Amino acid sequence: xxxxxxxxxxxxxxxxxxxxxxxxxxxxxxxxxxxxxxxxxxxxxxxxxxxxxxxxxxxxxxxxxxxxxxxxxxxxxxxxxxxxxxxxxxxxxxxxxxxxxxxxxxxxxxxxxxxxxxxxxxxxxxxxxxxxxxxxxxxxxxxxxxxxxxxxxxxxxxxxxxxxxxxxxxxxxxxxxxxxxxxxxxxxxxxxxxxxxxxxxxxxxxxxxxxxxxxxxxxxxxxxxxxxxxxxxxxxxxxxxxxxxxxxxxxxxxxxxxxxxxxxxxxxxxxxxxx
Ligand code: MF3
Ligand code: CO
Ligand code: CO
Numbered sequence: 001x002x003x004x005x006x007x008x009x010x011x012x013x014x015x016x017x018x019x020x021x022x023x024x025x026x027x028x029x030x031x032x033x034x035x036x037x038x039x040x041x042x043x044x045x046x047x048x049x050x051x052x053x054x055x056x057x058x059x060x061x062x063x064x065x066x067x068x069x070x071x072x073x074x075x076x077x078x079x080x081x082x083x084x085x086x087x088x089x090x091x092x093x094x095x096x097x098x099x100x101x102x103x104x105x106x107x108x109x110x111x112x113x114x115x116x117x118x119x120x121x122x123x124x125x126x127x128x129x130x131x132x133x134x135x136x137x138x139x140x141x142x143x144x145x146x147x148x149x150x151x152x153x154x155x156x157x158x159x160x161x162x163x164x165x166x167x168x169x170x171x172x173x174x175x176x177x178x179x180x181x182x183x184x185x186x187x188x189x190x191x192x193x194x195x196x197x198x199x200x201x202x203x204x205x206x207x208x209x210x211x212x213x214x215x216x217x218x219x220x221x222x223x224x225x226x227x228x229x230x231x232x233x234x235x236x237x238x239x240x241x242x243x244x245x246x247x248x249x250x251x252x253x254x255x256x257x258x259x260x261x262x263x264x265x266x267x268x269x270x271x272x273x274x275x
Pocket of ligand 3: 110111112121122123248
């Protein structure tokens with residue numbers, strides 16, 4: 001059983017209820033989401049062989065602060081960076097470091113900015129130099145799976161409809177969906193109720209209602225879905241060391257369907273090889 005609460009009056013902590021936001025929240029989320037997208041756009045020329053993920057992290061910090069925002073990951077549950085950078089078989093939560101990126105790498109950069117108290121959370125994949133065809137295909141499948149999940153979002157649909165749309169497509173493409181991480185409610189809080197699973201069956205989960213705000217952020221592997229966490233306590237990698245990719249948008253449920261808050265103004269939020 002799920003209860004829906006008015007976000008304007010509910011306590012500012014995750015109580016297990018689903019927050020329904022009003023008009024002002026959607027305006028604030030559009031601004032925070034656009035800033036995250038603009039930062040991901042501005043990073044594009046920086047993702048080159050020889051550049052370190054620490055340099056990307058510094059860019060994200062400076063971009064946020066110079067636009068009046070703070071990176072939500074900084075000091076979040078002991079995390080000490082402004083972004084996550086997940087390369088090749090790293091599934092998510094890769095910690096920026098001083099190692100140079102190499103030709104052929106695929107890297108997910110995940111940015112969450114807090115602007116006027118609103119969290120805009122988005123990630124996308126970048127190719128470092130020239131990619132192999134298998135890597136390019138994984139990026140296309142992962143992006144398409146996210147967009148198919150988002151496409152079903154409207155009042156009366158369920159979280160299971162989102163997961164089913166993603167899983168059905170990914171598995172038909174002979175890839176696998178990571179089960180250990182999910183999308184999440186977002187808004188005034190970084191990680192809130194409900195969980196948005198990227199697998200499942202139509203009609204399962206909770207019903208979507210106007211005013212809900214959450215992320216859709218599927219992680220897709222070329223090999224098997226299983227992950228392990230490295231000894232740093234954060235870095236998640238594929239157990240079989242197969243390549244992994246992820247895309248993430250923050251979306252809001254409207255009366256007629258949904259809005260995506262983190263669209264790229266420059267149209268750079270999709271794989272560059274996609275037609
Ligand atoms: N931005 C990630 C997400 O999509 C969360 C990163 S939390 C961190 O939910 F601590 F690992 F940075
Ligand atoms: Co997220
Ligand atoms: Co994110």
